[in-house]
Amino acid sequence: MVYVQRDKNGLLLRVEAEPFDGMTDTLAVESEELARWLATKEEVHNRLSRLKETDLDMVRVLEDVVIVLIDRGLISFEDLPLAARRKLDERALARADLEGLVGVVTQSVRDCRQGD
Template identity: 40%
Template sequence: MPYVERNAAGDIVAVSATEDAIHRHLVDAEDPQLRVFLHKLSATPGLAETDLHMVRVLEDLIDLLVERAVIRFTDLPPAAQEKLSARRSARVSMRSLHLLDDADGQVVL
């Protein structure tokens, strides 16, 4: 059964599988308010979809800043360096298989 956070009007504004300081109210999984909240989430264009595009924008921005010597790659935190290197390697591998279009990085089927 999920735990929810409610606003001052009593509307559900967040859901969690576990109880914590914010998600204190236990509700039935079939609760009508919970169903409405979850439906709104699925009907709204998800942040995850736009996040995928933003990741590529940030990668390109970082590459540009490094290329123009505004920052050094080693200025980035080690975790960021590892993630960027892994994504760069994955893109190179996909290009070598001709699965990516060079123009925009889209997968070619």
């Protein structure tokens, strides 16, 4: 048996193994309703996870769009809110640092190869 909370229409909102404040009913573990609810919950979780995985890629896309708009003179960097300008500056500095490190590593590899 599991303990559940239902909404005003009788739909499951929450399922727990132990009694909890706000519970409104119980269900058999083998019930079809519980199986459907768990399957739906898992599907929602999977879809949200896939969406979240694309968030970082989307950040880079938006950053690139802002840069293109600025480069083409369609917006000014100063038009952006201060918080957005700071974030873009931080990311630009982080990428420049990373590119510098990649350059150092690449040069070190070349130097090692030439010494062989």
